[in-house]
Amino acid sequence: MVHGHKGVRFQNWARTYGCCPEMYYQPTSVEEVREVLALARQQNKKVKVVGGGHSPSDIACTDGFMIHMGKMNRVLQVDKEKKQVTVEAGILLTDLHPQLDKHGLALSNLGAVSDVTAGGVIGSGTHNTGIKHGILATQVVALTLMTADGAILECSESSNAEVFQAARVHLGCLGVILTITLQCVPQFHLQETTFPSTLKEVLDNLDSHLKKSEYFRFLWFPHSENVSIIYQDHTNKPPSSSASWFWDYAVGFYLLEFLLWTSTFLPCLVGWINRFFFWLLFTRKKENSNLSHKIFTYECRFKQHVQDWAIEKTGEALLELKAMLEAHPKVVAHYPVEVRFTRGDDILLSPCFQRDSCYMNIIMYRPYGKDVPRLDYWLAYETIMKKFGGRPHWAKAHNCTRKDFEKMYPAFPKFCAIREKLDPTGMFLNSYLEKVFY
Numbered sequence: 001m002v003h004g005h006k007g008v009r010f011q012n013w014a015r016t017y018g019c020c021p022e023m024y025y026q027p028t029s030v031e032e033v034r035e036v037l038a039l040a041r042q043q044n045k046k047v048k049v050v051g052g053g054h055s056p057s058d059i060a061c062t063d064g065f066m067i068h069m070g071k072m073n074r075v076l077q078v079d080k081e082k083k084q085v086t087v088e089a090g091i092l093l094t095d096l097h098p099q100l101d102k103h104g105l106a107l108s109n110l111g112a113v114s115d116v117t118a119g120g121v122i123g124s125g126t127h128n129t130g131i132k133h134g135i136l137a138t139q140v141v142a143l144t145l146m147t148a149d150g151a152i153l154e155c156s157e158s159s160n161a162e163v164f165q166a167a168r169v170h171l172g173c174l175g176v177i178l179t180i181t182l183q184c185v186p187q188f189h190l191q192e193t194t195f196p197s198t199l200k201e202v203l204d205n206l207d208s209h210l211k212k213s214e215y216f217r218f219l220w221f222p223h224s225e226n227v228s229i230i231y232q233d234h235t236n237k238p239p240s241s242s243a244s245w246f247w248d249y250a251v252g253f254y255l256l257e258f259l260l261w262t263s264t265f266l267p268c269l270v271g272w273i274n275r276f277f278f279w280l281l282f283t284r285k286k287e288n289s290n291l292s293h294k295i296f297t298y299e300c301r302f303k304q305h306v307q308d309w310a311i312e313k314t315g316e317a318l319l320e321l322k323a324m325l326e327a328h329p330k331v332v333a334h335y336p337v338e339v340r341f342t343r344g345d346d347i348l349l350s351p352c353f354q355r356d357s358c359y360m361n362i363i364m365y366r367p368y369g370k371d372v373p374r375l376d377y378w379l380a381y382e383t384i385m386k387k388f389g390g391r392p393h394w395a396k397a398h399n400c401t402r403k404d405f406e407k408m409y410p411a412f413p414k415f416c417a418i419r420e421k422l423d424p425t426g427m428f429l430n431s432y433l434e435k436v437f438y
């Protein structure tokens, strides 16, 4: 029988959102998950599944029952011929990579961190960059879902196809994702080349950059024209690294954190910090190569607040954000604004539904855990993103409600109908999801 714990406090990775679930479960089997759902039905409780707890919002919070999937983390099957792997949804990608390495396989794209679960990254629509590559959920070829009544649905293009179209970006509101089958590719190495540029250059030559590099992204340094371009491409070169403790940690972390903390008393320093650190760390060309998952992911050292919307009009939106900052010198923005590109797809609530997109991620760090005022920046950014028809990243805090999503997503009613059918009592809702659906 499954045992729950009282008194557990859940906090997300950035320690920006947390909750005290009434009961906390760590099931080890499908039967135990079913037991928790049966208890929840009997006692009329809400249920929230949590993966790696990395979402920078309250999407994974609940005061009802929390199911942590960390003990359902096995690789179940590797089909070398089809290059597909079936995993339990609680597996951390960081544990999946070495298993795939052993079989000469890899995921074709990843987000910036791997301490996240397969169930969590697909559920929130996690993405990286590469205009020929979709969000991570597009790598899913099948999944199994336990619905509120304890039934198990096998979903793929050929079985429960409508649920499959919804459940790849599931927001945690359709049931418990038990297993996921991912389409892999042969293992590959990437070469990463980072070099300086300007906002004008990168926007004038966007198509050319997108063609030149399979995984192209760029970082804009607000309060300046500075841009750092990052190309990542297949290579046969042996692993090499330009990492340096002095520049990456002493300067890029300890000194930066201290200066950002100082700027909480003197916000006018932020523009200078952005320009100074660009000059210190981003003005020379750098090259690294390694296995793909070691290049895609990097160490995120700072706790932070973020927003990340998918839009179509990169240049117009970015220039409007820049103009807003110039017109309002009291609004300050930490570096970088990270701009990534993603192929469109057909997943009902994917921010890239039916359109190739550009994600524009803004950030405000929390030096030594201190919250930095960000409301004006956040509101101005959201206004611009809405004006350009943007759709917010599901994992990252936003102020949108059902009315907004109805406008943003042509398939929103279809998703709602599927959700209401699978979870008629709203067992899997929490306050974040109630804003989305009510």
Ligand SMILES: Cc1cc2nc3c(=O)[nH]c(=O)nc-3n(C[C@H](O)[C@H](O)[C@H](O)COP(=O)(O)OP(=O)(O)OC[C@H]3O[C@@H](n4cnc5c(N)ncnc54)[C@H](O)[C@@H]3O)c2cc1C
Residues within 6 Å of the ligand: 013, 014, 048, 049, 050, 051, 052, 053, 054, 055, 056, 059, 060, 069, 089, 090, 110, 111, 112, 113, 115, 116, 117, 118, 119, 120, 121, 122, 123, 124, 125, 126, 127, 128, 171, 172, 173, 175, 176, 177, 178, 300, 393, 395
């Ligand atoms: C440092 C850092 C870097 C990041 N980099 C990127 C990036 O490069 N690109 C990007 O797009 N995002 C990025 N993110 C966001 C991150 O990828 C998402 O928040 C992702 O969902 C985290 O996975 P998780 O396992 O922690 O999910 P959680 O935060 O635990 O959960 C996310 C959602 O999935 C649901 N869920 C999880 N598992 C299941 C399951 N088995 N069944 C049903 N529902 C489930 C939860 O209920 C919740 O609704 C980053 C976040 C951090 C903190």
